[in-house]
Amino acid sequence: MLSRTLRTSRAAPLRVLSRGGYGVTKRAVTTDAASAHADKDAVPEEDDKPFQVHLSDESFETYELDPPPYTMETTKKELKQMYYDMVSVRRMEMAADRLYKEKKIRGFCHLSTGQEAVAVGIEHSLTKEDDIITAYRCHGFALMRGGTVKSIIGELLGRREGIAYGKGGSMHMFAKGFYGGNGIVGAQVPVGAGLAFAHQYNGNKNTTVALYGDGASNQGQVFEAFNMAKLWNLPILFGCENNKYGMGTAANRSSALTDYYKRGQYIPGLKVNGMDVLAVKAAVAYGKAHTVAGLGPLVLEYVTYRYGGHSMSDPGTTYRTREEIQRMRSTQDPIAGLKQKLLEWNVTTEEELKGIDQEARKAVDGEVAEAEKMEFPEATGKVLYEDIYVRGSEPQFMRGRTPDENYYY
Amino acid sequence: MSRLLRPASRLVSSSIARPAARNAFQSFPRVPAIVQSRGYAKESGVKEYTVRDALNEALAEELELNPKVFILGEEVAQYNGAYKVTKGLLDRFGDKRVIDTPITESGFCGLAVGAALAGLHPVCEFMTFNFAMQAIDQIVNSAAKTHYMSGGIQPCNITFRGPNGFASGVAAQHSQDYSAWYGSIPGLKVVTPWSAEDAKGLLKAAIRDPNPVCVLENELLYGQSFPMSEAAQKDDFVIPFGKAKIERAGKDLTIVTLSRCVGQSLVAAEALKKKYGVEVEVINLRSIKPLDVEAIVKSVKKTHRLLAVESGFPAFGVGAELLALTMEYAFDYLDAPAQRITGAEVPTPYALKLEQMSFPDETLIENYAKKMLRL
Ligand SMILES: Cc1ncc(C[n+]2csc(CCOP(=O)(O)OP(=O)(O)O)c2C)c(N)n1
Ligand SMILES: [Mg+2]
Numbered sequence: 195m196l197s198r199t200l201r202t203s204r205a206a207p208l209r210v211l212s213r214g215g216y217g218v219t220k221r222a223v224t225t226d227a228a229s230a231h232a233d234k235d236a237v238p239e240e241d242d243k244p245f246q247v248h249l250s251d252e253s254f255e256t257y258e259l260d261p262p263p264y265t266m267e268t269t270k271k272e273l274k275q276m277y278y279d280m281v282s283v284r285r286m287e288m289a290a291d292r293l294y295k296e297k298k299i300r301g302f303c304h305l306s307t308g309q310e311a312v313a314v315g316i317e318h319s320l321t322k323e324d325d326i327i328t329a330y331r332c333h334g335f336a337l338m339r340g341g342t343v344k345s346i347i348g349e350l351l352g353r354r355e356g357i358a359y360g361k362g363g364s365m366h367m368f369a370k371g372f373y374g375g376n377g378i379v380g381a382q383v384p385v386g387a388g389l390a391f392a393h394q395y396n397g398n399k400n401t402t403v404a405l406y407g408d409g410a411s412n413q414g415q416v417f418e419a420f421n422m423a424k425l426w427n428l429p430i431l432f433g434c435e436n437n438k439y440g441m442g443t444a445a446n447r448s449s450a451l452t453d454y455y456k457r458g459q460y461i462p463g464l465k466v467n468g469m470d471v472l473a474v475k476a477a478v479a480y481g482k483a484h485t486v487a488g489l490g491p492l493v494l495e496y497v498t499y500r501y502g503g504h505s506m507s508d509p510g511t512t513y514r515t516r517e518e519i520q521r522m523r524s525t526q527d528p529i530a531g532l533k534q535k536l537l538e539w540n541v542t543t544e545e546e547l548k549g550i551d552q553e554a555r556k557a558v559d560g561e562v563a564e565a566e567k568m569e570f571p572e573a574t575g576k577v578l579y580e581d582i583y584v585r586g587s588e589p590q591f592m593r594g595r596t597p598d599e600n601y602y603y
Numbered sequence: 604m605s606r607l608l609r610p611a612s613r614l615v616s617s618s619i620a621r622p623a624a625r626n627a628f629q630s631f632p633r634v635p636a637i638v639q640s641r642g643y644a645k646e647s648g649v650k651e652y653t654v655r656d657a658l659n660e661a662l663a664e665e666l667e668l669n670p671k672v673f674i675l676g677e678e679v680a681q682y683n684g685a686y687k688v689t690k691g692l693l694d695r696f697g698d699k700r701v702i703d704t705p706i707t708e709s710g711f712c713g714l715a716v717g718a719a720l721a722g723l724h725p726v727c728e729f730m731t732f733n734f735a736m737q738a739i740d741q742i743v744n745s746a747a748k749t750h751y752m753s754g755g756i757q758p759c760n761i762t763f764r765g766p767n768g769f770a771s772g773v774a775a776q777h778s779q780d781y782s783a784w785y786g787s788i789p790g791l792k793v794v795t796p797w798s799a800e801d802a803k804g805l806l807k808a809a810i811r812d813p814n815p816v817c818v819l820e821n822e823l824l825y826g827q828s829f830p831m832s833e834a835a836q837k838d839d840f841v842i843p844f845g846k847a848k849i850e851r852a853g854k855d856l857t858i859v860t861l862s863r864c865v866g867q868s869l870v871a872a873e874a875l876k877k878k879y880g881v882e883v884e885v886i887n888l889r890s891i892k893p894l895d896v897e898a899i900v901k902s903v904k905k906t907h908r909l910l911a912v913e914s915g916f917p918a919f920g921v922g923a924e925l926l927a928l929t930m931e932y933a934f935d936y937l938d939a940p941a942q943r944i945t946g947a948e949v950p951t952p953y954a955l956k957l958e959q960m961s962f963p964d965e966t967l968i969e970n971y972a973k974k975m976l977r978l
Contacts, residue, residue, distance in 0.1 A: 300772025363953030442682035
């Protein structure tokens with residue numbers, strides 16, 4: 195089932211790019227999470243033997259760019275891992291949801307439920323030497339980049355062994371190749387361009403994925419980053435996670451052009467079905483090859499949907515219909531979509547899949563329980579004032595609320 | 604020709620006395636509201652208002668009174684405001700006057716400044732002042748300095764408002780106090796309401812003031828209720844800038860404070876009275892630019908001791924300014940060095956106990972005052 199907006203654009207005849215030179219993308223992108231095909235008989239016995247999957251012709255739309263190949267190689271092992279990863283992210287976000295409602299998480303808490311295929315698909319096409327930077331909806335990315343469930347949930351709970359030692363909370367988490375976890379809408383985008391600049395400077399064959407929302411896409415500094423990236427041919431994949439809303443504002447109320455993949459103007463663009471983890475993987479792999487070949491930046495648009503409110507305090511139902519949410523959840527779900535394919539292609543059995551589900555849940559739940567047992571940071575000056583500066587390079591002291599609370603390093 | 608006559612400044616001075624474009628069918632008492640509000644309000648007419656309701660009423664009244672006033676910002680219209688301050692305004696005034704913007708602070712702030720230069724009276728809401736950092740160049744360079752740079756030819760009647768300062772559990776990027784930043788800029792006026800009356804009177808005065816004004820609200824106060832006098836409930840109620848309010852009179856120690864710290868200081872003052880019988884005077888600054896130095900000097904003459912309480916970073920902050928002013932203007936009346944309580948010098952941490960160590964609270968104020976008074 196297509197969402198309402200997409201339905202109208204699909205009614206248009208086969209889409210042909212008006213400007214010459216680029217391959218034809220076949221159809222308007224949908225959010226169908228189960229649109230790929232594979233020949234069941236060609237799926238090998240072995241877990242790590244490659245076979246081919248054909249993506250739907252509704253997986254991509256392009257702007258000044260040839261579309262990625264619609265055929266990709268994968269293995270049973272990888273598919274199962276992707277499934278496991280998406281289930282883990284969702285389970286972890288569900289735990290955060292519960293802990294927030296139990297008042298154990300403070301402040302803002304932005305969940306990515308519904309958007310799992312984006313974080314997981316991207317990770318599966320990168321190496322740990324590539325970089326990712328995103329905004330505050332960051333738990334899934336932090337996990338995929340190598341953060342543990344325990345450390346992420348521990349952070350949400352404000353514990354000493356949280357991924358940022360309880361200093362950052364829900365919006366700020368960092369790991370190798372993961373530069374946050376950023377709270378100021380749009381500010382991470384030029385910072386991402388800087389990460390790409392460093393790759394170029396150091397002669398690395400790596401790419402940077404810089405993510406931002408449909409709302410964030412209008413910030414001026416996004417366009418400043420576009421310009422420099424194109425000007426200096428930086429290896430960066432700008433990525434708009436278009437989940438249709440920025441807080442309570444629908445994309446068409448914030449953006450003069452909602453074709454986010456075209457907003458780089460002089461930068462080629464690629465719109466991707468962000469509910470299909472395979473399409474995401476294929477798009478990012480293609481994009482990475484593009485940037486690493488020195489062909490400069492791309493602007494990707496991942497078409498996705500957030501099931502919950504903007505943050506835990508937003509019910510998320512005043513600016514969109516319950517029916518719309520329900521339709522996305524029940525018909526376009528990235529996890530259910532991949533599950534259907536895995537069974538259809540005999541990649542796994544109902545039995546084995548249940549096992550994977552259980553394993554993922556058990557692992558997440560176990561780590562969540564461990565996180566709940568972690569200690570809170572000690573309320574001392576030593577803990578409060580550590581890491582404002584690099585250790586060993588601090589000023590002599592930091593001032594407390596009163597002079598007698600000053601902390602001397 | 605007319606520019607040489609400085610019509611802008613003339614217009615401006617006339618608009619102070621008489622808010623433009625009042626509805627002809629409404630009548631107003633001739634006595635300035637502020638006179639009525641000072642202590643003469645009948646207890647009977649007093650109503651409880653949350654700060655949120657007071658701000659909402661101020662906005663609604665000014666939108667009603669002056670067609671040049673409009674409000675813009677993120678989520679202010681259809682969503683009724685991220686913190687519901689603008690609730691109902693879209694329904695009442697329509698989308699010409701209550702405008703949802705994209706998340707482009709620098710852009711919409713600049714646009715609002717332009718509209719103000721052209722004679723409109725925009726109220727530019729920042730979802731929080733943390734995000735106004737994206738737009739601070741427009742506030743400082745385009746709004747605050749233009750009147751001077753133009754030799755008085757070009758005024759800029761704009762109001763920047765939104766929650767400022769400490770908010771709970773939101774960590775370093777969403778919890779910072781910008782009072783000192785804006786308070787340092789010549790050309791800006793800066794107000795810091797605490798109570799519901801403050802909120803209403805100062806916001807209305809800000810909208811009517813012919814200069815750029817920053818209204819630094821506080822998210823944690825939005826839901827707090829305060830009594831609102833009958834006079835303050837009227838649509839001509841404004842609070843003049845540069846006049847501090849003595850919230851509690853005393854003779855032993857002067858606490859000069861602003862915004863949320865006013866409430867905390869009053870609690871501490873009450874505890875000090877109960878436990879030790881000392882009388883602490885609590886001065887609510889209400890506006891920090893202009894700042895009521897006279898009220899501070901007067902109080903210090905009486906108490907001979909001063910403690911500034913604020914929640915910004917200590918270095919180069921509001922407290923530092925208050926202490927410096929006290930040195931400059933009231934040194935001879937002091938019996939002991941003036942002191943300050945501030946936020947700690949640390950990016951706001953997320954974990955609760957660490958956060959608690961980072962901002963003043965009632966107990967800290969009480970204990971520090973006790974120490975100052977050698978009790
Ligand atoms: C500069 C700035 N302005 C405003 C905000 C408040 N804010 C946080 S998230 C958000 C909406 C962003 O929407 P979008 O970019 O679509 O991302 P999504 O939340 O949908 O992932 C807003 C307005 C902020 N954090 N930073
Ligand atoms: Mg969005």
